[in-house]
Amino acid sequence: MKESVVLVEGVKKVYGSGRKRVEALRGVDMEVKGGELVAIMGPSGAGKTTLLNIISGIEAPTEGKVTVRGIRVDSLNERERRLFRRVNIGYVFQNYNLIPSLNALENVLLPSLFSEEDLSERAMELLKMVGLQGRWDHLPGELSGGERQRVALARALLRNPPLILADEPTGNIDTTQAGKLMRILRRIAREGKAIIVATHDPVVASSCHRVLRLRDGKMGGRM
Amino acid sequence: MSFSMPQTSRGRPVTPLRYAFRSLHYRKGGLLRALASLSLLLIYLTVLGGVVEGVDREITELSEAGEAPSKDLLDFRDTMGSWYTFTFVLYSLLMLFLALTYFSMVAVARGEESHLLKSLGFSRWEVDTLFLLEALLLTCLTAVISLAVAIVFTPIFPRIFQPFGIQFRATFQPLTFLQLTLVLVVTASAGAVLGGEISQRERRVAV
Numbered sequence: 008m009k010e011s012v013v014l015v016e017g018v019k020k021v022y023g024s025g026r027k028r029v030e031a032l033r034g035v036d037m038e039v040k041g042g043e044l045v046a047i048m049g050p051s052g053a054g055k056t057t058l059l060n061i062i063s064g065i066e067a068p069t070e071g072k073v074t075v076r077g078i079r080v081d082s083l084n085e086r087e088r089r090l091f092r093r094v095n096i097g098y099v100f101q102n103y104n105l106i107p108s109l110n111a112l113e114n115v116l117l118p119s120l121f122s123e124e125d126l127s128e129r130a131m132e133l134l135k136m137v138g139l140q141g142r143w144d145h146l147p148g149e150l151s152g153g154e155r156q157r158v159a160l161a162r163a164l165l166r167n168p169p170l171i172l173a174d175e176p177t178g179n180i181d182t183t184q185a186g187k188l189m190r191i192l193r194r195i196a197r198e199g200k201a202i203i204v205a206t207h208d209p210v211v212a213s214s215c216h217r218v219l220r221l222r223d224g225k226m227g228g229r230m
Numbered sequence: 231m232s233f234s235m236p237q238t239s240r241g242r243p244v245t246p247l248r249y250a251f252r253s254l255h256y257r258k259g260g261l262l263r264a265l266a267s268l269s270l271l272l273i274y275l276t277v278l279g280g281v282v283e284g285v286d287r288e289i290t291e292l293s294e295a296g297e298a299p300s301k302d303l304l305d306f307r308d309t310m311g312s313w314y315t316f317t318f319v320l321y322s323l324l325m326l327f328l329a330l331t332y333f334s335m336v337a338v339a340r341g342e343e344s345h346l347l348k349s350l351g352f353s354r355w356e357v358d359t360l361f362l363l364e365a366l367l368l369t370c371l372t373a374v375i376s377l378a379v380a381i382v383f384t385p386i387f388p389r390i391f392q393p394f395g396i397q398f399r400a401t402f403q404p405l406t407f408l409q410l411t412l413v414l415v416v417t418a419s420a421g422a423v424l425g426g427e428i429s430q431r432e433r434r435v436a437v
Contacts, residue, residue: 065349086353093351104346108256109244116244118350127243 009040011074012170012201013062018071020057020224031057033224034071039203041169044196046212047205049221055205058221059172062203063096064088076169093118097163101175103155105147105162112143115161126165133161137191153184160191171195171202177211189214246356250363254371282310 020032031054039045047055060066062073064080065088073080075095083091105114115130134140137157139150147155156176163171173192177185189211196202196216204215212218220227285307289299347357 063349089348089351089353091351092349096349096351098349100346102342104342106249106253106343106346108252109249113244113252120244120246120249121352121356 009042011038012041012043012076013037013039013203014072014074015058015062016072016074018058018061018068018073020054020061020066021069030224032061032068035221035224035226037219037226039170039201041199041201042196043217044192044202044204044215046215046218047203047221048207048209048212048218049205049227050207053221054224055221056174059098059174059203059205062170063098063172064092094166095168095170097166097168097171099156099159099163099171099173099176101178103147103152103159103179105155105158107147110144110146111139111150111158111161114147114158115165117162118165130161130165133164134158136164137161138187151184152180153187156180156184156188157191160188164195169200171200173202173204175206176204177206177208182210185211186214246359246363249360250367253360253364254367282307282314285310 015035015037018032018035019030022029022031035054035058037045047058049055057066061068062075062080064073064083067088068081071081075091078091078095080088080091106117109117111134112127112130115133116126119126131140131143134143137160139154139157139161142150142154147158150158156179160171160173160176163173171192176192177188180188185208192202192204193214204211206212285303289303289307292299292303344357347360
């Protein structure tokens with residue numbers, strides 16, 4: 008039986024107070040195991056990004072428990088959450104978030120910026136895995152949207168985290184490139200990593216192992 | 231899977247200092263404009279300083295020879311002296327303005343960058359280090375290069391003034407250099423502190 012990587016129990020998130028109170032998440036429960044590629048589907052404003060931010064420890068939940076590989080993320084302080092993220096989470100953003108002044112290889116190496124460890128060889132292996140080994144010295148501005156997103160994925164994998172969170176990773180790329188990216192994600196999942204993809208694209212969701220629907224801050228069933 | 235490692239450079243391909251340099255290099259348009267305007271202003275400043283010094287010397291020589299300097303000469307020295315002070319203040323303000331606006335704009339435009347660094351697990355201190363390094367690099371590079379440009383080009387100006395009977399040495403006075411150092415220290419600190427503060431604010435907004 009596969010090990011549970013993410014366990015979310017009764018998570019609520021409230022922003023603001025009084026008349027400005029917004030309930031972004033209203034009691035979310037979910038579990039993702041190692042080797043699973045799970046899609047969280049929902050319209051804009053459903054709370055997908057908030058949920059990913061809470062799982063990664065970028066934000067703290069107002070209520071509920073978040074456990075990642077046995078670590079209670081919701082009870083960590085800011086410093087511990089930062090260290091937790093560094094080791095356990097790889098994040099892929101919709102708009103790539105590559106540093107425009109650094110080339111592809113340097114962008115992949117960004118998580119090791121303050122580390123004495125030289126991870127250049129691993130970074131090149133990852134670029135090769137995403138099919139960009141010949142373009143390691145290209146700046147993000149010289150790459151297509153799909154290629155940029157693959158560089159971002161390689162960066163997320165640099166420290167070999169057990170959990171990859173992808174927030175609308177195909178939102179800015181064409182369907183061919185999206186298909187290519189999803190194939191890479193499936194391959195990574197086969198290696199035992201847990202991957203959560205937030206998306207509103209049914210085609211992307213259909214290439215995941217499991218789909219969870221999030222609507223108005225609540226899980227609305229599986230597909 | 232076999233392939234050869236790219237020969238990027240010696241050492242680790244990405245370090246905080248290289249990150250800051252790359253960032254400055256990427257935005258070199260702003261750096262070049264700053265360099266050009268500051269170099270011109272510094273040349274102007276040096277020339278004025280030279281004129282004031284030349285007129286001062288002439289007045290001293292006249293006094294030593296027992297002759298009274300003309301009212302025109304005295305007025306000319308006073309006017310030039312005020313212009314010198316005014317220009318130096320302008321130079322200082324421009325340096326300060328450059329540091330403050332550049333880094334507030336950069337920090338605002340790079341809210342996403344701050345968010346990214348935070349999501350990668352960087353600490354506040356680490357993110358600030360990157361912004362501070364960049365602020366210090368820009369300020370120091372701009373000042374040092376504009377100083378060098380001014381030193382190279384100012385000797386041309388005495389020749390331009392010669393036909394008008396104005397003799398002066400256009401060289402840097404120790405005082406100018408000291409004042410410039412002071413301006414640099416203040417500007418770099420102000421730019422760095424503000425850059426760091428704004429990066430913090432933007433990061434909070436972005437996350």
